Amino acid sequence: MVSYAARRLLGVIPVMLVVGVFVFMLLHLGAGDPAALIAGDFATPAQIAHIHTLLGLDQPLPVQFGRWGWNILHGNLGVSVFSGVSVVKLIGERIWPTLALAVSTIVFSCALSIPLGIFAAWRAGTAIDRSVMALAVAAFSFPVFLVGYAMMIVLGVNWHILPVQGYAPLSAGLWPFLSHLIMPTVTLGFVYLALLARITRASMVEVLSQDYIRTARAKGLKMRTVLTVHALKNAAVPIVTTIGNGIALLIGGAVVTETVFAIPGLGRLTVDAITQHDYPVIQGLILVFGGVYVVVNLLIDLAYTLLDPRIRY
Amino acid sequence: MVAAIEPPAHRRPWRLPRLVGWRSPLRGRGALIGAAAVLIVIAAVSIAAPLITDVSPQELDPISRLLPPAADHWFGTDGLGRDVFARTLYGGRISLLVGFGVAVLTTVFGLLIGAIAGFARLADELIMRVMDGLMAIPGILLAAALMAVSHPGLTTVIVAISVPEVPRMVRLVRSMVLSVRERPFVEAAVLSGTRLPRLLLRHVIPNILAPVVVQATFAFAMAILLESYLSLLGAGIPPGIPSWGNIITDSINTVRTAFWPILFPGLFVAITVLAVNILGDSLRDFLDPRFVRQVRMAGSAP
Numbered sequence: 353m354v355s356y357a358a359r360r361l362l363g364v365i366p367v368m369l370v371v372g373v374f375v376f377m378l379l380h381l382g383a384g385d386p387a388a389l390i391a392g393d394f395a396t397p398a399q400i401a402h403i404h405t406l407l408g409l410d411q412p413l414p415v416q417f418g419r420w421g422w423n424i425l426h427g428n429l430g431v432s433v434f435s436g437v438s439v440v441k442l443i444g445e446r447i448w449p450t451l452a453l454a455v456s457t458i459v460f461s462c463a464l465s466i467p468l469g470i471f472a473a474w475r476a477g478t479a480i481d482r483s484v485m486a487l488a489v490a491a492f493s494f495p496v497f498l499v500g501y502a503m504m505i506v507l508g509v510n511w512h513i514l515p516v517q518g519y520a521p522l523s524a525g526l527w528p529f530l531s532h533l534i535m536p537t538v539t540l541g542f543v544y545l546a547l548l549a550r551i552t553r554a555s556m557v558e559v560l561s562q563d564y565i566r567t568a569r570a571k572g573l574k575m576r577t578v579l580t581v582h583a584l585k586n587a588a589v590p591i592v593t594t595i596g597n598g599i600a601l602l603i604g605g606a607v608v609t610e611t612v613f614a615i616p617g618l619g620r621l622t623v624d625a626i627t628q629h630d631y632p633v634i635q636g637l638i639l640v641f642g643g644v645y646v647v648v649n650l651l652i653d654l655a656y657t658l659l660d661p662r663i664r665y
Numbered sequence: 666m667v668a669a670i671e672p673p674a675h676r677r678p679w680r681l682p683r684l685v686g687w688r689s690p691l692r693g694r695g696a697l698i699g700a701a702a703v704l705i706v707i708a709a710v711s712i713a714a715p716l717i718t719d720v721s722p723q724e725l726d727p728i729s730r731l732l733p734p735a736a737d738h739w740f741g742t743d744g745l746g747r748d749v750f751a752r753t754l755y756g757g758r759i760s761l762l763v764g765f766g767v768a769v770l771t772t773v774f775g776l777l778i779g780a781i782a783g784f785a786r787l788a789d790e791l792i793m794r795v796m797d798g799l800m801a802i803p804g805i806l807l808a809a810a811l812m813a814v815s816h817p818g819l820t821t822v823i824v825a826i827s828v829p830e831v832p833r834m835v836r837l838v839r840s841m842v843l844s845v846r847e848r849p850f851v852e853a854a855v856l857s858g859t860r861l862p863r864l865l866l867r868h869v870i871p872n873i874l875a876p877v878v879v880q881a882t883f884a885f886a887m888a889i890l891l892e893s894y895l896s897l898l899g900a901g902i903p904p905g906i907p908s909w910g911n912i913i914t915d916s917i918n919t920v921r922t923a924f925w926p927i928l929f930p931g932l933f934v935a936i937t938v939l940a941v942n943i944l945g946d947s948l949r950d951f952l953d954p955r956f957v958r959q960v961r962m963a964g965s966a967p
Contacts, residue, residue: 370798381814424803491948493886493939497913498931502922516921556782604803608894622806626813627899634810642801 364646371642372424373621375635379407386631403433407632424639430632434625439636442621449519450617452529453606456537458595461545466591468545469552470579472523476557482526484549491546496605507535517614525651532615544598551594555587561584588659597654599614599645697947703940707933711757720748722755722907731923741925743916752907753930759819759890759908759932764941767888768881771830776877778831779838780865783846793839796832804829804887805894822902826891830884832836837880841873848872874950882945886938893934909934924938 379386386404387458388395404410407417407430423430429439472484508516519574537555560583570577609620618637625633656663710717726746734741740749782792799807804826811825845851846869854868889909895901896910897917904911909930916926 366794367797367801370795371801374798374802378810378814381811386814459692489942490939493942494935495890495931497893497897498927498935501924501927503929505920505924544755575928600800600803604805604890607803607805607809608897611897622809626809629813631813638802638806638810641803641806642798645803647799 375638432633434628434630446618446621449615456533457540460537461541465548466552469549473556487498488546488549491542496608497612503535519615535610536613540605546600546656555590559583559587595651599648603641686819700940700944709757714754718751720751722752726781740929743926744919752912756907756912763892764888767826768885771834771884772881774831775834779835781840782839796835799832809900809945817903827923845872879949886941
């Protein structure tokens with residue numbers, strides 16, 4: 353187990369190195385001088401020269417990469433070209449709304465999709481199963497913003513049940529905090545829910561055809577016990593894997609959802625950075641998002657031994 | 666294809682799932698034909714847009730701003746008085762082109778890189794680590810970041826969306842190549858002195874084409890969604906040429922008073938993506954049911 357964990361941990365290094373090289377090369381992939389690109393169309397040569405020295409663009413490429421990587425390993429993601437604030441500080445300020453949205457979405461979609469998937473698998477082949485799976489395919493295909501705006505117009509603008517847009521921190525009170533999160537959570541949860549319901553059903557269907565399920569039934573256990581204890585436990589590994597792989601989808605969806613609901617989170621920061629050509633911020637955000645994906649999947653891989661005692665490394 | 670066999674009605678609280686002979690309503694021949702028909706209609710009305718409406722998608726009409734759907738403006742007008750129906754039809758040309766372009770690029774590069782990884786053991790490790798790294802970055806962000814450093818345009822959008830789609834295809838192609846190259850007919854070809862390019866083109870690729878085509882349909886669906894997301898994030902196709910994405914983005918500021926400029930192109934996106942996904946699912950069963958697992962495990966695009 354320890355050697356597996358060590359090997360798995362080492363495996364993170366090449367992945368993050370690729371992410372790092374990509375993020376670094378981003379500035380140099382574009383056509384023309386990156387400093388001129390950042391400065392915009394109306395920059396003076398002096399401003400461009402200033403950005404040059406600010407980003408260290410006058411050094412050779414390997415030196416730039418080495419210096420940049422060294423700074424990142426020391427927790428220094430650079431300074432925003434637009435506001436002059438350090439990228440770490442910017443991300444720290446904006447991370448809470450995104451974290452709240454991500455956690456509430458995972459809780460919401462797991463709470464709904466896993467029972468739905470179990471139910472569909474239990475009733476495999478019936479009309480219930482077909483409608484659940486048809487819904488899952490449809491939810492997959494609907495653009496996030498369409499669901500978001502539709503809900504915003506009906507519940508927020510017309511019926512005044514929920515706040516239309518924005519975000520309230522937990523310090524503003526529990527209900528304002530939750531009420532601002534409901535619509536974004538459902539919007540973002542749609543895709544995740546579809547993904548998880550599909551994999552839960554597929555995994556459960558496979559497990560339910562095993563001999564030990566028949567044995568459990570034959571000894572007179574309640575259907576509920578068999579489904580949740582015997583079947584779900586054995587079907588858990590693919591479901592948890594999908595939750596982990598879905599993190600990339602969740603982050604991408606969160607960026608769109610935050611734009612729709614004007615939530616001042618990391619997604620909003622990303623969009624602003626893209627429109628302002630604020631490269632250090634874009635680079636920092638991609639590194640952070642990539643890191644989150646890698647770490648979550650690492651933890652999930654390591655958690656398999658807890659889920660399934662048969663897995664030994 | 667075998668016709669779907671209806672399972673018996675269930676009254677008992679418990680039964681073991683039986684999957685033999687069962688098909689989802691969104692699969693099988695009926696679904697395949699239905700989804701293909703929907704796509705053909707959408708493609709046809711987009712291509713034939715000038716024949717269907719004589720209104721220009723860019724024509725401004727300040728007097729008739731934000732009109733709700735009515736007889737003379739089927740989908741209403743937007744904040745600049747442009748006809749949403751005409752814009753949606755013309756936008757389909759660009760959005761479908763993006764989907765098609767991404768599907769083709771993803772397939773070509775996926776086959777190329779995947780085949781190299783599957784055959785060259787030295788390159789394999791390096792290629793797969795690069796693919797792992799690219800897959801760690803959320804697709805929308807990867808595409809948006811690439812758009813931020815390039816001149817926005819149709820070609821750059823197609824390339825930017827293809828980059829996050831290629832790793833999935835590479836993984837699929839590599840795993841298929843690895844299994845195919847152990848098969849006797851490949852060994853026989855190698856022993857009879859077939860060179861690598863011919864071996865790939867004549868023996869390997871034809872045998873892995875079915876799951877690749879299925880994966881390409883998922884890339885198509887994902888591309889249409891990503892095109893609209895990119896516009897929404899301000900990194901999409903410039904507003905000069907209407908696409909479903911930038912039609913929607915143009916009307917976001919007026920969404921509280923007028924929902925239709927977003928609803929109709931949004932529905933076209935949803936219906937197209939749904940049809941392509943259904944097409945992909947049923948194509949998968951139709952081409953070869955054995956490949957179902959392999960495509961799934963390579964991480965089909967949601």
